[in-house]
Amino acid sequence: MNEALIRSLTPSVLGILVRRGADFAAAEDAVQEALVEAVRLWPTDRPRDPKGWLVTVAWRKFLDAARSETARRRREELVDQEPEPGPAAEADDTLRLYFLCAHPSLTPSSAVALTLRAVGGLTTRQIARAYLVPEATMAQRISRAKRTVSDVRFDRAGDLSTVLRVLYLVFNEGYSGDVDLAAEAIRLTRQLAAAVDDPEVAGLLALMLLHHARRAGRTAPDGSLVPLAEQDRGTWDTGLIAEGVGILQAALARDRLGEFQAQAAVAALHADAPTAAETDWVQIVEWYDELVRLTDSPVVRLNRAVAVGEADGPRAGLAALAQLDESLPRYTAVAAYLHERDGDLERAARLYVEAAHRASNLAERDHLTRQAARINAELNDRRPR
Numbered sequence: 447m448n449e450a451l452i453r454s455l456t457p458s459v460l461g462i463l464v465r466r467g468a469d470f471a472a473a474e475d476a477v478q479e480a481l482v483e484a485v486r487l488w489p490t491d492r493p494r495d496p497k498g499w500l501v502t503v504a505w506r507k508f509l510d511a512a513r514s515e516t517a518r519r520r521r522e523e524l525v526d527q528e529p530e531p532g533p534a535a536e537a538d539d540t541l542r543l544y545f546l547c548a549h550p551s552l553t554p555s556s557a558v559a560l561t562l563r564a565v566g567g568l569t570t571r572q573i574a575r576a577y578l579v580p581e582a583t584m585a586q587r588i589s590r591a592k593r594t595v596s597d598v599r600f601d602r603a604g605d606l607s608t609v610l611r612v613l614y615l616v617f618n619e620g621y622s623g624d625v626d627l628a629a630e631a632i633r634l635t636r637q638l639a640a641a642v643d644d645p646e647v648a649g650l651l652a653l654m655l656l657h658h659a660r661r662a663g664r665t666a667p668d669g670s671l672v673p674l675a676e677q678d679r680g681t682w683d684t685g686l687i688a689e690g691v692g693i694l695q696a697a698l699a700r701d702r703l704g705e706f707q708a709q710a711a712v713a714a715l716h717a718d719a720p721t722a723a724e725t726d727w728v729q730i731v732e733w734y735d736e737l738v739r740l741t742d743s744p745v746v747r748l749n750r751a752v753a754v755g756e757a758d759g760p761r762a763g764l765a766a767l768a769q770l771d772e773s774l775p776r777y778t779a780v781a782a783y784l785h786e787r788d789g790d791l792e793r794a795a796r797l798y799v800e801a802a803h804r805a806s807n808l809a810e811r812d813h814l815t816r817q818a819a820r821i822n823a824e825l826n827d828r829r830p831r
Contacts, residue, residue: 453568454567459500473508475507475508562627563588577619614650652690656687727757747766782794785797801814802815
């Protein structure tokens, strides 16, 4: 069974049913039933036209579900539309599904789950495992999302920026369960880039590739986090870096700068540096200035403070940090790092401990705890005996 083939066909089959008049929730259920049939039958009897087979079976599943007294009139109209046997029409409905799944009426978590199911072709069980929640919980989340968008009409263009943010949310989930969500997000963004001629789509794809290229260096064999400056750059995927940089350069040449292009430019400068010491921090600060202009995001300003501390010294970084809200995630960790670079080790150690208590995940907490222990050990070595 070619799982990749089935997943690649899922959005187009779903789109065909929706175009023929099926509401989204019923169409998605019918497609899932057709996929179950494919998994059961294809290993011994694979059709010559897999897409056409799925469309025919899914449409019949939909009609079977629609046969009731209250739906009789609509059913009779739909039966007349049943496709003739033969190859399915080559119409790409993937983009339409992207916009549907990223509808503003959905919460971010629901939009991500629905995108993975309808566009990505993942099963509810796979999505649940990826998000480390019970399958029943994920099924309820997806069902609510499908009901929410079932009556949405596409009489106006969807919001591309919302689609991009949903894809970036998927990417940032990384790897968990039996689905590599980072790789899945890259696959889906490649599809979107092939369908939409927009430099920000290209910018997001470049950003994902550049981040993904460094994946092997981010963790030690014991699973602990490895800071960027300490990563073995020989483990980075130079092929992905080259592809990401090429895509980014083509996007920037169009002179329609967006936040994903600017973020990708920062990632490219990190990837381009042979060593951490040779990183062009001055140019990175300039790109963060562009990001501040584009987004005015507190998180961007926090990252800019780190870059300023590298480009102009830790005290300049601390001055930039002082302008921000101390309740920001990672604020205390950044403050600890900058105070350590400024030589105030006792304060840095205290801040690392505080940051560890505030950490949002175990790996980050362990990393910050080790940083505090390292500095305290250094302070103890300095004390007279």
